[in-house]
Amino acid sequence: MEVHQHPEKKHYIVTDETRCKGCGLCIEFCPKNCLGFSDVLNEKGWRVSKMHRMKDCIKCYMCERMCPDFAIFVDESDVPKKK
């Protein structure tokens, strides 16, 4: 599990390297080009998806919706609620 938090919007993007198979769908369909492949392989030998530029993330959920393996997700539990 690798957790990244946005400095202002306070949401998390979590990538799970035990589930990822490196298909690259989240990397390709990210509209802000935030994600990229890792340099090291995971235990199954795949080059997994990692968050590279968290400051550009706009919380569009495209990565979570495109992922077929439930390996990347957005967590909004610490986002401050609007009044």
Place this chain on the structure above:
Amino acid sequence: MAAKDLEIDTSTLVKKPKKTLQHTHDNLLRKIAIPTIYCPGCGIGTTINAFLEAITKYTIVPHDNILVVSGIGCSGRASGYVNLDGFHALHGRAIPFASGVEIARPKMKPVIISGDGDLFSIGLGHLAHAARRNIDMTVICVNNAIYGLTGGQDAPTTPVGAKSRTTPYGKISFPFNLSHVAIANGATFCARYTVYEFIQLAKAIGRGMTHQGFSFIEVISNCHVNFGRRNNLGDSIAMRKMFKKVRVPMKEEDIGLDIRKTDIKYEVGKGFTRIPTGIFLNERDKPEEFSERIIDAYEFNK
């Protein structure tokens, strides 16, 4: 894009999160079975994700009343990955099992997640008769236009001219239009979406589960390993970009009675050139579904 923008930024990394973060649908998955056996980038995982999104957000059916039945094929594994009541039925016999459950316990909402080879080649008769009787169930058919699990033989949905293991010079016979078959046999709700349109697909599944009667949802999926590789359509990314490009959103009013407008078009070398998507049929003055009519007949003759 400048090279400076593509640098890896590690300043936002949280090394020790305060609580354990988990996927939105993690409590609905059997974690012991994850990662899935599917090839990297397969559309069936996205379909399961959309189904879980639908039952959490877009329908009010309680989770205890949902039954996931699946047949044989890659998509047949779906009932094993979802942490709900489920059954992995015989080849083509997912609908008879679900019909039995629905008639014995009318509260239950059977959802059938299966492939085109299971539902439309060996199980076509069962699907036709379940649609004719208007049994209250939701059929999610993952259409990847090939028999993916067994090694890429031609299926009843393979388009004309497409190459497969058993048609090396191009297929010569005509494919089924699955939505057309379901509507012709009497389905009262029918929708088609590609795996690229996630939210629309989840909403359609939710509406199909709320609908009383036989609802059919066709999911155009990518089999890039057995279909895309032999037809030069590229990997899963290229196939999903193709779906994004060629999908034609349609409404019920646009189609009317001319169901031929929903035909999928395919050209040799180019891949799919036209995939109409949308909700094709939603009968508002629908006939009563089957288990209610059984109860009515029983009480009338008592």
